[in-house]
Amino acid sequence: MALRFHELRVVDIERQTPEAVAIAFDVPDDLRETFAFRPGQYLTLATTIDGEDIRRSYSICSAPGEDRLRVGVKKVADGRFSRFVNDLLSVGDTIRVMPPEGRFTSLIGPRHDYLLVASGSGITPMLSIAKTVLGHEPDSTVTLIYGNRSTETIMFREELDDLKDRYMQRFSLIHLLSREKQDVDLLNGRIDGERVRLLAERGLVDPKGCDGVFLCGPGEMIDDVSTMLKAYGVDGDRIRFERFTPSGEAPKPRAPSVAARQAVEAGATVEVLLDGVRRNFAMGEEDATVLDAAHRAGIELPYSCAGGMCCTCRCRVVEGESELAVNFSLEPWEIEAGFTLACQTRPTSDRLVLDFDAA
Ligand code: FES
Secondary structure, three states: OOOOOEEEEEEEEEEEEOOEEEEEEEOOHHHOOOOOOOOOOEEEEEEEEOOEEEEEEEEEOOOOOOOOEEEEEEOOOOOHHHHHHHHHOOOOOEEEEEEEEOOOOOOOOOOOEEEEEEEHHHHHHHHHHHHHHHHHOOOOEEEEEEEEOOHHHOOOHHHHHHHHHHOOOOEEEEEEEOOOOOOOHHHEOOOOHHHHHHHHHOOOOOOOOOOEEEEEEEHHHHHHHHHHHHHOOOOHHHEEEEEEOOOOOOOOOOOOOHHHHHHHHOOOEEEEEEOOEEEEEEOOOOOOOHHHHHHHOOOOOOOOOOOOOOOOOEEEEEEOOEEEOOOOOOOHHHHHOOEEEOOOEEEOOOEEEEEOOOO
């Protein structure tokens, strides 16, 4: 069953920093199961701004079992949605929210040693993962490297300090600040691969010894740290990441290939199977992707980031050929199994059939 939006009421807005808030939703009893989540997952929020339907994904910062479903939203200069949430949204308002999604989650089991690396608002899924792992696995340890500009911009500072007090022996927190001087030189500056390597060499983190490394932040930080970790001997399977663009806007996709352009010129059509219903539409020259063409035909397909990052639009190619403009979220096995992202898919054959109901 494809995901659908639900109207949820905002019950709390807590200012975290001058530029970020945590908002809490009331989840009615009949939607509790629908909004059950795993630590590290995100919600897609949607609203209409200046007549345009805008949606953005925000990671859940609460842990499963906590009273409130909360997400953290940092205001970015050119981010219309984050400005709306920070400046206009009020307690008592309702907003459209899609049920939790995402594969950036930790296993909860007997024992894990995790290294979490977060930059800015990348802390939100990490907070959920840290609280859950520490709270449910009595022998597990979590080390968090958290990068910010200054103390003032650290989101969830109090909650992180509480975690440190509560799990003194099992939770290590390393703050890196890029525009505020700290006593230890190594802690001054942005997170990058070299800094993580130096932290490892000084024995402050142990990437090789941990069960998993979770990275959340801008793409360049993730790429740089992942490359270093792999060169340092960390198995790629143990590195998980969730990337975001600082503006919240989708990154620019690659231009269509010759085959994709020819398919459109030849009148390529797309059939989608969604919630058991089949619908057909044609790709036009103005459509950059299948999602655009569906939109133009008045067909609502599930999506969130529209940038190949979140997987909300994942579907399976059951007939025809296609190409992906960008892919930041599908795993190699999913590509192998025929999955694609509608927000990045372009047909390269005259007919393409996509199944959104495929598991
Ligand atoms: S909508 Fe996010 S990957 Fe397609």
